[in-house]
Amino acid sequence: MHFALTDEQHMIVQTVRDFVTAELYPHEDEVERLDDVPPDLARSIRQKAVASGLYAANMPAELGGGGLDGLSMTLVERELGKASFALQMLVARPGNILQACEGEQRERYLLPAVRGERHDCLAMTEPGAGSDIRSMSTTAVRSGTDYLINGTKHFISHADAADFVVLFAATGTEDTPRGPKKRITAFVVDLDAPGVTVRRGSAAVSHRGYHQCEIAFEDCRVPEAQRLGAEGAGFDLMSEWLGASRLTVAATSVGRARRVLDMTTEWAATREQFQQPVGRFQGVGFQLADSVTELEAAELLTLHAAWKLDNGGMTDRDAAMAKLYASEALGRITDRAVQIYGGMGLLAELPIERFWRDARVERIWDGTSEIQRHIIARSLLRPLGA
Structure with a gap:
């Protein structure tokens, strides 16, 4: 390798x-x-x-x-x-999950998204259902050959700039070894359909201009032809198409950390105190050393997972380790950048405070750090029967 x-x-x-x-x-x-x-x-x-x-x-x-x-x-x-x-x-x-589109769905959603004519977003999270997807309360109930969808999704990124949503909703329950669980089904729904309301969510500290939104469904009638995959196969679709999103978070975290470190290193080499660059002080130099070491480790984990993906061997653990380490390394690197810049690092005229704010959400979306650790730990324990 x-x-x-x-x-x-x-x-x-x-x-x-x-x-x-x-x-x-x-x-x-x-x-x-x-x-x-x-x-x-x-x-x-x-x-x-x-x-x-x-x-x-x-x-x-x-x-x-x-x-x-x-x-x-x-x-x-x-x-x-x-x-x-x-x-x-x-x-x-465009969301990889759109490759699950079949028949007329390809002409209506997939191909226009690839051409840049239509734009997608994805809706799983709800006010009462974040990491626990099966606790979602949004429902899709059969009504003849249609489904009636009711419920609310929130923290839906850039829904205000999208034309349609890949929606996950509960379509009944199923018995499992751990008791009854909700059956989750995916749909593609036009955001201008009757019964759909998109509202911009509250202002957030991270990623200004890239808005988190709320989508409300009230007796929204969706034809069966807009179901994505089989009824109840929502979790299978998530596993097949959405796992790579963690690798994306890892990669973007590595890129942003590289930009922050480059700027911070230049600052430490040119900013002088006591007649010498501040980077010469051990307290600053050691922070730079820790940052570049963590960045290189994060990049290697990320590239390793990508290499395994191309060779058919990337596991959930690989993606989880890359996402966990890269996102947390970004948080530490941006925090050190603020410290090295001092008071200037908190001023809006420099981008350092923006990098610091933006870094925080990477440990939350696409699966929190705690979820990633759970995936990693489970991969170690399950082969031993635990």
Whole structure:
């Protein structure tokens, strides 16, 4: 196993890096100030991403996507992760779960998402159901050949910029060795359908311009043809298509940590106190040493998981370890950056306080750090019967 990049992967990394530097970084301050991306700017970035071949890089080439393998896509996510989330998400990577679309669903949802004509979001979390997905209260009840959907989802990222949602809802119960459990089913639902209301959620400290929203369903009638997969197969779809999202969080965390460390190292090398650069002081130098060591370890865990994904061997534990370590390393690295910058690190005129704020959510979404530790521990204990 080795991570020597091919010539093509070097070219991909440089292409994305150049795009991020030229098209995303210049607009970060404006997005931070407005807590929004102006529509004209969003449209321009999407068009440039399509023109440069970066749009839908995660989708198979036969669908019109970039057709990148897991390691190449991880490198793309690493570079995009350096930029403001509200801007980098415009270089869209449609949800992998859309590849489960069949028949007319492909023409209505999957292919337009790959072409950049329609935009998706995903809804699992509810006010009373976060990590415990089976406790969700949103229901989809049979009504002839349709389903009537009722319930509320929240913390749904960029639903205000999406055209449709991949929705998970309870469609009855099933008996399991641990007692009755809700059967979870996935649907694709247009957000302008009758009975659907999208509201922007409360302001959050992280990722300004990339909004978390609430989606309410009130007797929303959804045809059976918009069910994604078989009834009750929602958990199977999650396992098949959504596991890679943890690898994405790991990769973007590594990218952002690299940007923060580069800025912090430059500051420590040029900021002088007592007639010498502050990086020469052991208290600062050791913090830089800890940060770069953790960053390299996080990147290796992430690339290792991506390599195993391409070779058919990535496990839930691999993705969980990468997500856990990279997201927590990002938190420590940004916190040290604030400390090294001192009071300047907390001023809005520098991006350090933004990196610090934005880092916090990485340990929560796509499975909290506690959930990742549970996955890892379970993988160790189950083979021993515990």
